[in-house]
Every structure is written in structure tokens, then in C-alpha cells.
Amino acid sequence: MIELRNVTFGYDERVILEDISFTIGESESAIIMGPSGSGKSTILRLLLGLNYPQRGDVLIDGMNLNQISDRDLEEVRKSIGMVFQDGALFDSLTVGENVGYYLFEHTKQSTEEIETAVREMLGFVGLDADQVVDQLPEQLSGGMQRRVAIARALLATNPKIMLYDEPTTGLDPQATDLILRLVNKLTEEKGISTIVVTHQISDAFFLADRFLVIFGGRLIFDGTIAELRDSDQPQVRAFLAPYRQSLELVESKGFRPAQQ
Amino acid sequence: MKNFAAEFQGLFFFSGRSLAAVFRPPFYWRELIDQLYVNGLGSLWLIVLTGAFAGQGFALAFANELAEFGAKDYLGRIMAISIIRELGPVLTGLMVAARVAAGITAEIGAMKSSNQLDAMTAFGIDPMRKLVVPRLVGLIILVPVLTIVTNVIALVGGWVIAAFVAKISTTFYWSTLIDRLVFGNLFIGIMKPFVFSFIIAFIACYKGFSSEGGTRGVGRATTESVVLSSISVLIMNFFITRFVWQAIRGFV
Numbered sequence: 397m398i399e400l401r402n403v404t405f406g407y408d409e410r411v412i413l414e415d416i417s418f419t420i421g422e423s424e425s426a427i428i429m430g431p432s433g434s435g436k437s438t439i440l441r442l443l444l445g446l447n448y449p450q451r452g453d454v455l456i457d458g459m460n461l462n463q464i465s466d467r468d469l470e471e472v473r474k475s476i477g478m479v480f481q482d483g484a485l486f487d488s489l490t491v492g493e494n495v496g497y498y499l500f501e502h503t504k505q506s507t508e509e510i511e512t513a514v515r516e517m518l519g520f521v522g523l524d525a526d527q528v529v530d531q532l533p534e535q536l537s538g539g540m541q542r543r544v545a546i547a548r549a550l551l552a553t554n555p556k557i558m559l560y561d562e563p564t565t566g567l568d569p570q571a572t573d574l575i576l577r578l579v580n581k582l583t584e585e586k587g588i589s590t591i592v593v594t595h596q597i598s599d600a601f602f603l604a605d606r607f608l609v610i611f612g613g614r615l616i617f618d619g620t621i622a623e624l625r626d627s628d629q630p631q632v633r634a635f636l637a638p639y640r641q642s643l644e645l646v647e648s649k650g651f652r653p654a655q656q
Numbered sequence: 657m658k659n660f661a662a663e664f665q666g667l668f669f670f671s672g673r674s675l676a677a678v679f680r681p682p683f684y685w686r687e688l689i690d691q692l693y694v695n696g697l698g699s700l701w702l703i704v705l706t707g708a709f710a711g712q713g714f715a716l717a718f719a720n721e722l723a724e725f726g727a728k729d730y731l732g733r734i735m736a737i738s739i740i741r742e743l744g745p746v747l748t749g750l751m752v753a754a755r756v757a758a759g760i761t762a763e764i765g766a767m768k769s770s771n772q773l774d775a776m777t778a779f780g781i782d783p784m785r786k787l788v789v790p791r792l793v794g795l796i797i798l799v800p801v802l803t804i805v806t807n808v809i810a811l812v813g814g815w816v817i818a819a820f821v822a823k824i825s826t827t828f829y830w831s832t833l834i835d836r837l838v839f840g841n842l843f844i845g846i847m848k849p850f851v852f853s854f855i856i857a858f859i860a861c862y863k864g865f866s867s868e869g870g871t872r873g874v875g876r877a878t879t880e881s882v883v884l885s886s887i888s889v890l891i892m893n894f895f896i897t898r899f900v901w902q903a904i905r906g907f908v
Contacts, residue, residue, distance in 0.1 A: 446778070470780040478778045482771070484772050484774065486772055498779050
């Protein structure tokens with residue numbers, strides 16, 4: 397379970413997040429939305445223990461990240477898979493080395509065993525292992541890089557929680573659709589708790605039933621798609637205005653197009 | 657002034673954390689070997705050229721000057737002192753600062769700007785141990801070795817000038833030179849590159865880790881890294897000569 401309790405975070409004198417509280421249960425999916433620079437990605441960094449809040453607590457499965465040792469933090473991180481914005485693949489390593497990075501670094505598995513696991517995982521995310529395994533990340537398209545990043549996160553930690561930072565930003569519609577399907581597949585087949593940070597509202601509707609809207613560092617909305625549609629908060633309404641049509645389409649059909 | 661103080665404080669704490677990380681497992685041997693290969697072998701040609709031309713230029717200038725006083729026989733002695741104690745370490749330090757520090761800062765800065773450092777941390781790998789320690793240890797090994805290479809090449813360059821321009825006998829040049837290879841000179845000649853290696857590694861890695869502002873920020877950090885490490889090498893060289901040399905000159 398993921399829990400943020402009255403979290404406030406900032407750099408120097410600039411407040412990024414202010415008094416944020418929410419809980420996400422096991423196997424639950426949530427979307428964190430908001431305009432660029434509203435502090436969405438910072439929440440993921442706090443959940444990974446890459447940053448610490450000035451006030452409040454971040455808890456993963458009851459463990460308070462502010463209070464645990466480095467060793468325990470590493471254990472917590474093992475339960476979390478993170479897909480960074482733009483993939484954050486190690487650009488000097490091949491796709492195979494990227495996907496098998498964690499196993500190479502942390503386990504004593506043989507190279508052959510790791511290669512087999514890497515190929516399986518590349519297949520799982522819909523990539524032809526023979527074609528991509530020896531390529532460098534820069535030789536892949538944006539969508540393929542994002543899928544390699546997902547494969548790397550999955551193989552690394554066999555996670556209970558997946559965090560995605562803007563997984564579809566900058567991708568063409570076909571690649572976006574592939575990524576959305578993959579995120580849904582993971583959430584449903586593996587029962588992983590998922591948090592997706594995005595400002596691509598049209599994609600967000602296809603990924604979860606629960607929406608959190610951050611505006612100016614504050615959590616201004618937490619609810620379902622129907623509650624989101626009916627929200628009378630001016631900031632939420634202004635933020636959603638360009639996407640009303642997509643929202644109504646998703647709601648009227650009662651399914652997520654990416655699951656078709 | 658406030659920025660300078662903050663930067664110095666940041667560098668100070670970063671250096672402390674880097675040193676502490678050296679003694680905490682795991683140690684990334686493969687990274688160290690990569691660093692030794694890339695920075696050592698890659699810098700060799702630069703060091704050879706620098707040593708050869710600096711040694712010859714220095715010898716030529718001194719040979720002409722000494723000849724006016726009928727003292728050109730002192731060339732070997734002067735070369736030993738100036739190259740081993742001063743020129744060899746400083747030139748090597750500056751070359752390494754220019755080539756290796758720039759590479760380290762640019763690489764780490766680029767990794768930071770593309771979230772690769774965060775990805776590494778998320779996978780339970782401490783970038784300090786994975787990136788900084790192998791580069792620090794690599795430079796601690798490389799800078800003294802490269803300095804010795806610079807010294808040898810520069811002294812050989814000096815011999816070329818002594819033998820073929822100043823017409824000093826080879827035996828005399830080398831015997832007067834070897835006479836000055838005493839503990840004090842050798843100690844200073846090895847101590848300086850050892851100290852420079854820490855300075856260059858700390859500044860280069862710190863600048864990479866603290867770079868901000870995308871590709872432009874990485875470019876700026878790389879420039880600052882080269883400038884700051886070069887100036888620090890020159891300043892530290894002065895202080896070592898001034899204070900350490902004073903302390904050990906009795907051994908000369």
C-alpha cells in the first residue's frame with residue numbers, strides 16, 4: 397500500500413508540493429494529472445526515496461521512508477518498478493544489458509540465465525529480442541525505448557508497485573496505444589499497484605478509474621471518472637475543458653479503449 | 657560570494673562522501689579497469705607529446721641562457737629539478753584536467769540530465785560507488801603514472817637538446833641529472849600528482865552531479881570543471897612547493 401500523509405516538499409524557498417495526502421491500495425491503479433510543473437513527477441521521486449519531504453510522511457507497505465535505513469530503503473525499492481520519463485535507459489549499454497542491468501549487478505545468475513530472462517521479458521513487452529537485444533537505446537524509436545524501460549523495471553524487481561512518469565509523452569498514436577495496452581496488461585495480469593503520472597489527459601482515461609489532480613502543488617481532486625466529470629472546482633473544470641469529449645466517450649462506452 | 661561559499665561547501669561535502677564510499681563495498685572493478693583503459697591509454701599520446709615538446713623547449717631555453725654564463729653543464733641538474741619537481745606534475749595535472757575532467761563531468765552530467773542517475777539509484781545502485789569511486793581510484797593510480805611518463809619523456813627531450821644543440825656529453829647530462837634524483841625531489845614529484853588526482857576527480861564528479869539545465873547546463877558544468885580543476889592544480893602546486901618543500905628540503 398502507498399500512502400502520503402500531509403507531504404510538503406520544495407527546493408530552496410520554492411514550494412513544489414503542499415500538504416498532499418492520499419492512499420493507494422494493493423492492485424489499485426491511479427492517475428496523477430496536472431499541468432506541467434505542478435509537482436506530479438516529484439511525487440514519484442518521493443515514493444522512490446530519491447527525495448525526502450520537508451514535512452509529512454511517505455509510506456510504502458507501512459514503512460516510513462523518512463525513518464528507515466538505507467538498507468531497508470533498498471529493499472523497499474525492490475518492490476517498486478519505475479519507468480522514468482523518456483525511459484532513462486543507460487545509453488552506453490545495449491538493450492540487453494539495460495534490461496538485465498539489475499540481475500547483472502545484484503545477482504549471481506550466469507550470463508546465459510540472464511540472457512534468457514532478458515529475451516523473455518523483451519517478448520513480454522512486445523519486442524523482437526533477436527532484433528533489439530544488441531542494439532543501443534539510441535537506435536530504437538521512442539515507443540520501443542519506453543517498452544525497454546518497462547521491461548527493465550519488471551525484470552529488475554518483480555515489482556508490487558509500478559510507477560510511470562509520462563509514459564506516452566512524445567510518442568506517436570500507435571506507440572502510445574501499445575504502451576497503454578502494456579500498462580493495462582501489467583496492472584491486470586500481475587495485480588500490480590500502478591501510479592501513472594501524466595499531463596496527457598486523453599491517455600489517462602484509458603489507464604485507471606481513479607484520478608488525482610495536482611494544481612499548484614496542491615491535491616485539488618481525488619475521485620472516479622464520474623466524479624471528475626461532475627467536479628465543480630473551477631481549476632479542475634478549466635484543466636479538463638479541452639478533453640470533455642474524450643471523457644464522455646470513455647464513460648459512455650464503459651471500457652478503456654486500450655483494453656480492447 | 658554566497659554562490660562561491662555554497663559551491664565550496666557542496667564540493668567539500670561531496671568529497672567527504674566520495675572518500676567514505678571508497679571504503680564501502682561493493683567495489684566495481686570492471687568500471688575501474690574501464691577507467692584505467694579509457695583515461696590512461698587515451699591520455700598517453702597527449703602526455704607523450706606534452707612531455708616531448710615541453711622538455712625540449714625548456715632545455716633549449718635554459719641551454720641558451722646557461723651558455724651565456726658558461727654554465728651549460730648545469731642543464732642536466734636544472735632539468736631534473738624543474739621537470740620532476742614542477743613541470744612534469746603540473747603539465748600532467750593540466751592535461752588530465754583538460755581531457756579527463758571534461759570527460760567525467762560531461763558523462764555524469766549527461767546521465768543526470770537524462771535521469772540515468774535516478775534510474776541507477778532506483779535499482780539499488782549507489783552512483784557514488786558505481787561512478788565516483790572508480791573514477792577517483794582510477795585517477796589516483798593514473799595521474800602519478802602519467803606524471804612519471806611525462807617526466808621521462810621530457811628528460812629525454814632535454815637530452816636531445818643537450819646532446820645535439822648544446823653539445824653536452826650524454827654521460828655528463830645523465831650523470832648530473834641522476835645526481836639530483838634525491839628523496840626530496842622524488843617525494844615532491846610523486847606527492848603532487850597524487851594530490852592533483854583527488855582534486856581533479858572531486859571537482860569533475862561534483863560538477864557532473866550538480867549540473868542542471870539540460871545540455872546547456874552540462875556544457876557549462878564541463879567548462880567550469882576544466883577551469884576550476886586547472887586553476888586548483890596550479891594553486892595546489894604552489895602551496896605544496898611552498899610548504900611541503902620547505903618542510904622536507906633538509907632531505908635533499
